[in-house]
Amino acid sequence: MTQQPLLLLDVDGPLNPYAAPNTRRPEGYGTHRLLPESWVARNAPTPRGRVKPLRVWLNPAHGAELLALPYELAWATTWMDEANTFIGPRIGLPELPYIPWTEVFREDPDGLHWKTRELVAWAAGRPFVWLDDELGPQDIEWIEANHPAPALPLWVDPRAGLRELHFAALREWAEDAC
Template sequence: MRPLLLLDVDGVLNPIGRPPPGHRRYRCVVDGEAYVVRLNPRHGRQLLDLAEATGAELVWATTWEEHANDWIAPRIGLPSLPVVTVNAATVPVSEHGEMFKTPAVAAYAGRRPFVWFDDQVWAEDEEYLRVHQGVGDFLLVHVDPAHGLTSGHLGTAWEWLTLTGFSQGS
């Protein structure tokens, strides 16, 4: 089973606040709403390299859902990716404090090992995934939304995938 690399957009690829150097400003219109995103075009190559080196599959896990393929992927050099459907309006209210996306991620990933880059994953999400039947091994990588995705986050994912034997690229 190929491992998954699950990607959030806001706070991960699109830092909140003043972006670090290397980010470019884009204006996107999604369902009639205008958004400004700040993206680093190098992230696409870095993520593709990580996926290739580990045999992992890149997947969107973001409220942007399919819009990430229209507005985010082409601006950072990613192909169209599969999408975890995380529509917050259809997710039941959490009973244990996990984020609204966590049950959708659990259902999508199933037994496949995964790394999840998100700025809103916490201990409650880890606990939910650990006790949820049918979920394989995983690594939650909390990204500081003020800085976004860094080479340190990518290195952590690479180490976990390769040192735990989930990597299919080694």
């Protein structure tokens, strides 16, 4: 049996369209105020009780829509394992594997996104789609040159989040690539 391709999911941007205008929550989304430990740590030395929770917009339909795709899902987000606690259950996703970054936001010597090298290493030669609002042309080029299997780095507008065009692209790519 052939393995399904991986779908590597960023949270902020694709699932949480954080850059949409503050006063106009995108349709279909609910508002959550979350206080993951990684956010508390990023706000150090502010004590936990005084850290302002993150406003996260999530669409409860996304879990089922993602699970219906012919992919194996995994988190590729600064939320790491906290995505399983804070994000997955709110959109109907089961516990998923996650990429355990050695250092988030690390500056890359060649100007790649800080996720790119570790993400490709983690994929270990398997076909993948990567959904992220921060990847750029240099990442697409580098992945093309350094990943031995088909890969589709797919940019998502953080003002709009995942849309039907992404789901359509995902279905089409899985058919062509595998």
